[in-house]
Amino acid sequence: MSALKWQGWLVGLVVLAGLLVFAPLGLYVWASGGDPPAAPPRAAVEDVRVTACRIDPGSRRVAAAVTAAGRPEGPGAYVVTVEFRETAQPDPAQRAAQALVRIPGVAPGATESGEAVGPVWPVATVPWCGVASAEFTPAP
Numbered sequence: 521m522s523a524l525k526w527q528g529w530l531v532g533l534v535v536l537a538g539l540l541v542f543a544p545l546g547l548y549v550w551a552s553g554g555d556p557p558a559a560p561p562r563a564a565v566e567d568v569r570v571t572a573c574r575i576d577p578g579s580r581r582v583a584a585a586v587t588a589a590g591r592p593e594g595p596g597a598y599v600v601t602v603e604f605r606e607t608a609q610p611d612p613a614q615r616a617a618q619a620l621v622r623i624p625g626v627a628p629g630a631t632e633s634g635e636a637v638g639p640v641w642p643v644a645t646v647p648w649c650g651v652a653s654a655e656f657t658p659a660p
Contacts, residue, residue: 561591561593562591563654564598564654564655564656565651565653565654567588567589567590567591567598567654567656568586568587568588568589568598568600568623568651568654569586569587569651570584570585570586570602570649570650570651571585571586571587571633572584572585573585573647573648573649575641575647576637579640580640580641580643581637581638581639581640581641582604582637582638582639582641582647582649583635583636583637583638584602584604584619584621584635584636584638584649585633585634585635586600586602586621586623586633586634586635586636586651587631587632587633588600588623588626588631588632588633588634588654589626589630589631590626590627590628590629590630590631590632591626591628591656592628592629593628593658594628594658594659595625595626595627595628595658595659596626596656596657596658596659597622597623597624597625597626597656597657597659598622598623598626598654598655598656598657599620599621599622599623599654599655599657600620600621600622600623600634600636600651600653600654601618601619601620601651601652601653601654602618602619602620602621602636602638602649602650602651602652603616603617603618603649603650603651603652604616604617604618604619604638604639604641604647604648604649605617605647605648605650606645606646606647606648607648608648608650616652617638617639618638618652619636619637619638620636621634621635621636622634625659636649
């Protein structure tokens with residue numbers, strides 16, 4: 521057998537080995553390609569915040585002004601649970617007073633506001649108001 525014939529067989533075997541190694545890798549890359557997965561939607565709590573916390577002088581009820589920023593996905597409504605406490609740190613022995621506020625019709629990029637009215641507040645204490653939870657419901 522000539523050397524040229526052995527070189528041909530050797531080249532053929534190297535090409536076959538390369539296909540066996542790199543073909544599955546190429547198929548894997550091809551199958552897993554495409555657009556990266558979309559980022560999960562952010563939590564609704566990140567879109568809302570308490571902008572003011574005051575005591576109504578007439579009724580002695582605590583009131584919290586709440587703002588909600590619109591999401592890029594589209595318009596919708598927020599239901600925000602506002603918590604009223606005497607300190608910023610929660611007391612595990614006591615349950616804080618809560619109130620719900622609904623902020624409907626929040627368009628993308630817009631900021632809408634609402635007010636949560638809490639319990640009658642003691643005279644000698646300063647209230648703390650904060651967002652306990654929030655839910656976003658897209659408009660139909």
